[in-house]
Amino acid sequence: MSTSPVNQNEQDNHSMIRFRVEPRPLPAVKDLHLDGVFGNFDDIVDREIAACEKSEDKFDQEKARFFRYLKSHVDSQKFGEMQEFQLSGQGKLRLESDMVKYIDPAIWFDSKLRMALRVGLNRRDPIDILDIGTGPAHFPVVAEFYGHRVIGTDVPYKRTGELEPGNLYEALGQLYKVSRIPLRIEQYVPLPDFGRRFGMVTAFLAAFNVDSEGKPWTIDAWKFFLKDLHDNVLAEGGELFMSLANGKLTDEVWDYLSERAVFTNKHRVIHFTDLAQFA
Numbered sequence: 001m002s003t004s005p006v007n008q009n010e011q012d013n014h015s016m017i018r019f020r021v022e023p024r025p026l027p028a029v030k031d032l033h034l035d036g037v038f039g040n041f042d043d044i045v046d047r048e049i050a051a052c053e054k055s056e057d058k059f060d061q062e063k064a065r066f067f068r069y070l071k072s073h074v075d076s077q078k079f080g081e082m083q084e085f086q087l088s089g090q091g092k093l094r095l096e097s098d099m100v101k102y103i104d105p106a107i108w109f110d111s112k113l114r115m116a117l118r119v120g121l122n123r124r125d126p127i128d129i130l131d132i133g134t135g136p137a138h139f140p141v142v143a144e145f146y147g148h149r150v151i152g153t154d155v156p157y158k159r160t161g162e163l164e165p166g167n168l169y170e171a172l173g174q175l176y177k178v179s180r181i182p183l184r185i186e187q188y189v190p191l192p193d194f195g196r197r198f199g200m201v202t203a204f205l206a207a208f209n210v211d212s213e214g215k216p217w218t219i220d221a222w223k224f225f226l227k228d229l230h231d232n233v234l235a236e237g238g239e240l241f242m243s244l245a246n247g248k249l250t251d252e253v254w255d256y257l258s259e260r261a262v263f264t265n266k267h268r269v270i271h272f273t274d275l276a277q278f279a
């Protein structure tokens with residue numbers, strides 16, 4: 001493992017990140033992720049904790065608490081083995097794809113912690129959550145930290161209909177001990193029977209809301225999806241919380257959705273608490 005004084009000026013404490021894999025530029029990954037992609041898991045987490053402990057900001061204090069939990073929850077040695085394998089180029093991960101950025105624990109857990117706090121998961125009694133397109137599974141880890149039960153879904157491997165073995169998301173899901181099931185959302189196709197109802201459905205940049213040609217869903221397709229969630233997936237009073245990708249959303253659809261939501265912002269984050277309006 002090599003050691004490098006990257007970020008020494010930014011963080012006077014805990015500046016030395018040991019690198020599990022020698023860092024190198026990655027074409028589709030921003031520099032801010034490189035320490036997290038190549039660095040030793042515990043060192044990266046410790047650096048986040050140290051920075052937060054110096055702050056009196058309430059979010060930073062909560063973040064320090066979460067990252068301490070994360071350190072105890074994840075086997076750093078196994079995380080390192082995953083990094084070596086995935087970054088060797090011998091697995092299924094294409095190193096020129098932007099998917100590599102999801103190895104970074106620091107930035108993504110920070111953003112999913114903010115999402116969880118936005119809908120008050122820290123203040124609620126335990127609920128069941130279905131996280132559509134969970135990918136690297138950062139959100140389920142945060143929700144479980146607050147005592148909720150989460151099932152993540154991801155697109156199945158075409159050949160088997162199961163989750164793809166050796167896939168980076170699958171590897172991260174295992175390291176983070178998150179339940180993941182195969183599920184592709186398609187327009188006008190109801191979700192399966194999960195054998196339970198959920199208090200919340202979440203979907204973050206999950207890219208499901210396009211048709212087979214990649215065109216954004218119409219309002220009608222959205223109505224079908226929202227009614228199905230209400231009728232078959234959510235418990236009474238269940239909520240829907242998403243962040244939607246700009247390119248997969250028309251202005252007309254955004255106007256329709258945002259008029260019916262309790263919260264939206266310019267990043268296309270949207271929260272519905274009354275799904276009965278779509279029944």
Ligand SMILES: C[S@@+](CC[C@H](N)C(=O)[O-])C[C@H]1O[C@@H](n2cnc3c(N)ncnc32)[C@H](O)[C@@H]1O
Nearest residue numbers: 133134135136155183184185204205206207208
């Ligand atoms: C950009 S990643 C986001 C992952 C994660 N939600 C996050 O915020 O880090 C997009 C995810 O959406 C999933 N996805 C794409 N199309 C989907 C579909 N039709 N149904 C369900 N999930 C889909 C992908 O497999 C991937 O896990």
